[in-house]
């Protein structure tokens with residue numbers, strides 16, 4: 258790694274940048290506009306969130322708090338757990354542990370810094386993590402491998418099968434950094450009693466593991482409080498999903514990433530509830546006027562991302578939707594599967610139910626919630642089986658009135674690249690124009706944003722969509 262990269266810690270740098278960006282919105286419009294002249298490097302990303310109004314500013318505050326929690330964890334006597342976006346942090350909050358969601362940290366570095374997370378990714382490969390592994394973990398993990406972040410105390414993830422490259426990255430991290438590690442088995446089936454029972458038992462073991470790491474027993478009152486907050490958030494997400502189904506959608510493209518970034522960082526925590534409140538407030542105002550959430554004010558068509566987004570500099574990907582009057586109808590990461598949400602009715606067995614009546618039912622609830630997270634839910638086996646990738650995509654595309662479907666992933670994503678052409682063929686048969694993006698969602702060296710944008714524009718033009 259370049260010596261200058263080692264001068265500052267990754268998490269401290271990010272915290273400082275996001276904290277300054279969040280504070281910028283406290284000034285008057287004139288003050289904010291003047292301040293942009295002094296931060297040319299950060300202007301693009303800051304302006305996108307600040308222009309997003311209360312919800313956008315709340316996103317900056319939430320990220321700022323996330324990094325501050327990490328930076329102050331040890332002085333507050335808390336343990337830090339490195340984990341993945343397909344593992345709900347709610348159990349960690351219930352047990353007083355500070356989570357680090359590696360994929361989110363990589364995405365944020367890419368969005369905020371022109372230099373991206375490239376040096377950290379390369380460093381991770383230099384110490385042994387294959388460059389064919391998923392870039393989403395490699396970026397943030399590289400910084401922690403180089404000891405450019407708070408020291409991680411233990412690691413929790415989901416097992417291979419859901420995503421081998423993801424699980425192997427955490428197994429490698431545990432061995433390289435010599436940290437205790439728990440791999441939660443992914444459930445073979447969703448909604449099947451035997452499989453669900455096995456998953457709850459496994460989850461119980463996970464909780465025992467965390468108890469050993471923290472030296473404290475699970476506090477069921479605290480778990481109940483966290484689950485009560487999750488329940489509240491699920492009801493709010495159901496409202497957001499309803500608002501998103503309106504034509505035009507009152508949600509902006511940025512709201513989609515806000516919904517899932519908030520869930521990956523603060524599920525069950527009040528920070529996320531505040532963010533959801535702001536999104537609902539903003540979207541309801543627009544909906545009342547029948548207005549579009551897009552900056553251009555008109556919705557020409559709707560695109561559904563049937564995998565993940567593109568985490569390129571300055572929120573360029575989401576801004577591109579805005580600039581072209583294309584509504585971003587969310588993707589595999591943003592949509593949610595609690596039984597409070599309407600579209601889950603068309604996918605029997607897919608939804609989880611929260612029950613806080615006893616310690617037993619709380620275990621069952623939180624384990625089933627975890628099993629409904631992205632990838633664990635629908636990218637863990639044959640793409641065209643019940644409730645898997647194809648069925649889920651078709652149900653969501655129909656629910657949100659998508660006009661076209663777009664795939665984006667990482668070259669490391671073997672679970673999706675193995676099927677993506679078959680998926681595209683099947684989705685086209687259902688009448689949806691499909692575009693497969695060939696960039697790396699987290700590494701712009703694979704394909705530049707300019708090239709990606711040109712290919713997107715070509716797709717919309719050639720298919721006669723705009």
Ligand code: SF4
Nearest residue numbers: 391420422423669670
């Ligand atoms: S499924 Fe794809 S994007 Fe998700 S962790 Fe695995 S390789 Fe990365």
